[in-house]
Amino acid sequence: MTYSGAVKVGGPADVHELTDLMISKVAVGSMNNNAYLLRCRYTGEQLLIDAAAEPHTLLRLIGDDGIMSVVTTHQHGDHWQALAEVVAATGARTCAGKYDAQGIAVPTDVLLQDGDTVRVGRVELTARHLTGHTPGSIVLIYDDPHGHPHVFTGDCLFPGGVGNTWGDPAAFVTLLDDVQHKLFDRLPDESWVYPGHGGDTTLGDERPKLGEWRERGW
Template sequence: MVPGGESAVRVLDRAEIRTASVGEMDNDAYLVTCRRSGAQLLVDAPTDPDRLLSLVREGDGTGRLDVLVVTHRHGDHLGAAAAVVARTGARLAAGEHDADEVGRACGRTVDTRLRHGDRLTVGDLELEVVALRGHTPGSVALALTEPEDAHAPGATPGRVHLFTGDSLFPGGVGSTQGDPERFTRLLDDVRTRLFDRYRDDTCVYPGHGDGTTLGAERPHLAAWAARGW
């Protein structure tokens, strides 16, 4: 994370990932840019549409935005979504079980209702949708996998980049408001759909604060289960 309104940038073989922190709750917005085509995807639009539009311009220099994915229906992740979509013409996407509430909050219909296992194409990039139920019914993560022939400086063949919204953070899963059934569902999804599937070098980009890796968090899964939140 880079303070002071600047964006942290990670350059991969085929993609660039820019991170901006906005708002009083230290919400993160992530811009994924296809290096070949200039196509762009924004993960969450928490607040401060002018800052987010500046982030989009940093990606390709033109302000092009192809799709905005809202990871879940909570207001601190979509407060600027209507403005960003109106000013860029981007498609609005959200998890199928949160899509109606996201649409109502934005005053428009969600264009793409995301389901577990769906794939979003952004230029030459493909991101897989991972449903993580519990924080909200329709919370989704996005998985971007580096190609096996990646060779750019800083790239790692086959490494995955996960944009997890409020479902996974350094130190635990997202809040389930003390509901044991929701907590169990979320922890089970995080365990089976993320930790059981992806390598330890998988990079995690959460909805607030700093990132982590699955390897850094894996040893603590049993402790998370035991504490129950």
């Protein structure tokens, strides 16, 4: 079946099957958070992005093979409510942005900085530090050698705009600048965007709107 990225709380995961990586997306919790399970097709090693809520749902998705790591995209509580339970059940190491780790209730084992590599089996992802939604939000980029990039943006980029900056003009400009310089200026239109809530998009679908976002200020 074709992957769409359309998931709902209580519903099944949607699976994006790539040559080297399988990406399973599931929606959890009262804030409709997305969690993503990445599985290396060569080694079977798995990594979870955002143990947001519903630990039973996430552990069922993970299955008996367990996970090596959990990456928390940023410090807001709706993105790590299930982290303690998932780590306790799997023994996974925790990863988060260096400047957001202190705001996450579960201790962080690996402090990620801009440009750091995160591995799941033979697959490598690149962490990018974006400021504005939080001080240390982390975006993960998988530059698929067999296709286009795949970008896990947390709450920094959604269909229709960047993440919430709560009416702070300076934070908005900082976030939009980071999103533009570190994502849009470096990656092609085909790049698939997996946000922290709601449906997916591509950089090509959003690129024409950058000027509109900057003008409107949110």
